[in-house]
Amino acid sequence: MTRKSRKGYLAGAISVALIVVFAAPLLVSVLASIKSKLEAATLPPTYLPHSFSFESYERLWNYQSGLATYAGNSLGTALITIVLCLGLTIPAGYGLARYPVPFKEPIFVLLLLALIIPYQALLTPLFFMFVKINLHNSLLGLAILHTSIQLPFSLYVMRNAFETVPKELEEAGIVDGCNSFQILRRVFLPAIVPAIITVALFAFITSWNEFLGALVLLSRDTSFTLPVILAAARQQTILGGTDWGMLQAGITISVLPCILFYVLLQKYYVSGLLSGAVK
Amino acid sequence: MAQVELQDVCKSFGNVDVIHGVSFSVEDGHFVALLGPSGCGKSTLLRLIAGLEDLTGGQILIGGRDVSDEDPAERGIAMVFQSYALYPHMTVKQNIGFSLEVAKRPKDEIRAKTQEAARMLRLEELLDRRPSQLSGGQRQRVAIGRALVRDPSVFLFDEPLSNLDALLRVQMRLELAKLHRKLGATMIYVTHDQTEAMTLASKIVVLNHGHIAQIGSPVDLYNKPADRFVASFIGSPAMNFLPGSILGSAPRGVTEVGIRPEHVRLVEQRKGTKNLAGTIQLVERLGNATAIHVETPAGTVTALTGPESEASAGAEIGLAFDAAKMIGFDADGKAKIFGIK
């Protein structure tokens, strides 16, 4: 065996070990979600389910206002977050990357500075503010919070993406008669699709998983998002005790979209769309 | 079709002056090359004509109209970039038709003009490909096609062939010359390659450090360079420069003389003659000629002789100069005398 292939095996073994460590809790969750209710609650817990049963999912489906409501809320908030993130950072990134904005470096750093302030510290004042303008208990309000969490990172990605588009491409557009909006739409946007997808993906995952902000801002149970209702389900006792099976079913369902998006969109942030543009 | 005129054009980036008062004109339908070493401001000048940079001073007229404050799209120009700058997400067809589409021209017209350009540039087979699926030469032709459909009165080229290999470059050079003859449009062509400039252009503007060093026909620049810079920049192998003292009695004001390698002859070294002598350092066999570099007390001299030269490195040899072809330069490097008696 050559030295190189031995190294390859070692890397493979480490990878497998890591995957096991990371995937094990997920797997346990999924397995627990398809146990019968009784089995899911036994102590010590069993590893493999003795019998398949989707009753946990059924209970989750009908839990309080119903899974559809909560998943819908989560999805709605995530979509609004994506729209707001892209709507704000595409023009901002374009401007900061491509126009001679006065003081643009300090402005950029100032905008990124928001990263160092934990949003949790702002939740209380934010809550009072949102109550005043009636944005609490609304998905839009929550989406605004999620957008503000995600904004610095998104802006960073966008500006970088705009900066990598060759200047000549923009100038070709100018000579071809485009105004700046046409250049943005016809020349830049197709070239930064990977960045758009990256920003949208991270906005989705942040919003979909965010718990604390949702807990503070939402108080009506029909407007809860998935993480909030799952937390509630853990504390709430039905027939004395946490319904572990249902909880695991909830976790399984809330993990699913994240994995799905990641796998489906993977090729975009690897793709080199720009190859062939210059040289 | 239009005449292009630059009047005292200046450009600075911040406090760096890049173009210092350049004036020249290009007659309608002519092919003019902007030639100069890297960093002399050729691209900047072309981008000023295109309107991609704002003038710091002076005026630019196209077809007699002052376009100094107009947007690039209004100037009636088309530009071919050195890096081609094809839109990567569009097919060849869409790339070529893009400017017409932006101008909201009818679909039939876009299709007809795209087809016409593709036919002229032999791109018909490639219309549905993306730029990433094309070779360098094909990309170059698409970039030219994109300029073609706009029916510009002035074509601007910024080193369009510099990314191609030597053979393709010669081919494309011929095609460009053909295209110019067929269209009869005014063309301004930036290059640092003197062969390109001399073969394509009827007039060459030589730039040095943002100044015009000389304007003239290729033959004029070769035979009657205005100064030492033009003399050394044009011609390959480069002109030889020797101190005026080798003439014995140099004409008044001449401190240095220049002689092209083809006007230097190798002669047998004999005692008592006043010929310059030296040792052959290097013999370059170019196929159609031989370049011989000789180390002399007055500096290295290059001679260009026939392909069958028997010279070999290390040999002692004498050099004779065709005095009628010598150019005398003064202390400032200005050419004073053409042909020394």
Ligand SMILES: Nc1ncnc2c1ncn2[C@@H]1O[C@H](COP(=O)(O)OP(=O)(O)OP(=O)(O)O)[C@@H](O)[C@H]1O
């Ligand atoms: N945007 C800019 N800001 C500051 N300086 C610039 C800018 N663009 C060009 N320059 C400077 O202007 C000078 C001329 O540049 P230009 O690109 O016109 O040279 P060039 O003759 O085209 O050279 P090359 O043959 O290498 O392309 C260079 O010294 C360059 O550093």
Ligand SMILES: [Mg+2]
């Ligand atoms: Mg250049």
